[in-house]
Amino acid sequence: MVDFTQIDPFDRMPIVHIENDVxxxxxxxxxxxxxxxxxxxxxxxxxxxxxxxxxTTQEVPLVILCDVIMPGMDGFExxxxxxxxxxxxxxxxxxxxxxxxxxxKLVEQAYEGPIQGYHLKGISFEDLQAELSLIVAYWRxxxxxxxxx
Numbered sequence: 001m002v003d004f005t006q007i008d009p010f011d012r013m014p015i016v017h018i019e020n021d022v023x024x025x026x027x028x029x030x031x032x033x034x035x036x037x038x039x040x041x042x043x044x045x046x047x048x049x050x051x052x053x054x055x056t057t058q059e060v061p062l063v064i065l066c067d068v069i070m071p072g073m074d075g076f077e078x079x080x081x082x083x084x085x086x087x088x089x090x091x092x093x094x095x096x097x098x099x100x101x102x103x104x105k106l107v108e109q110a111y112e113g114p115i116q117g118y119h120l121k122g123i124s125f126e127d128l129q130a131e132l133s134l135i136v137a138y139w140r141x142x143x144x145x146x147x148x149x
Contacts, residue, residue, distance in 0.1 A: 010140045013062035014040045017098075018050045018078065020070045024121075028065075031129040037136050047073030051081055060091050060146060063116075063139045065098040068106055075099075079113050092145045096135060 044050040097118040
């Protein structure tokens with residue numbers, strides 16, 4: 001039987017992963033497991049689905065990991081919609097681009113709005129696991145407005 005009093009409250013906070021490639025969802029899930037990260041993961045294939053979840057859920061995610069280029073609502077539009085929503089803005093959910101693609105133009109466009117990072121997934125499973133470990137560890141330790149509730 002699990003003793004829920006021994007579970008770190010950060011372990012209950014979901015990680016939101018927005019990516020249109022289903023294979024990437026699978027790899028992220030496996031990499032998080034391999035890194036012993038126990039947070040539940042909420043997977044979405046596009047920005048519109050993720051926005052609807054964020055606007056209707058009582059959960060406050062630990063971090064949003066969002067691909068940049070997706071059909072429909074891409075990562076840039078999603079970031080802008082979250083920033084324009086006063087309720088979501090108050091939740092202070094870290095928004096991190098997590099992509100296989102990066103170039104000067106994409107990174108500059110990413111930083112035109114409020115984000116907390118742009119990370120590459122890497123070329124190997126080990127790279128993916130290391131990058132996810134780094135991101136999650138950082139946001140578990142970083143103070144933000146929710147730290148004082």
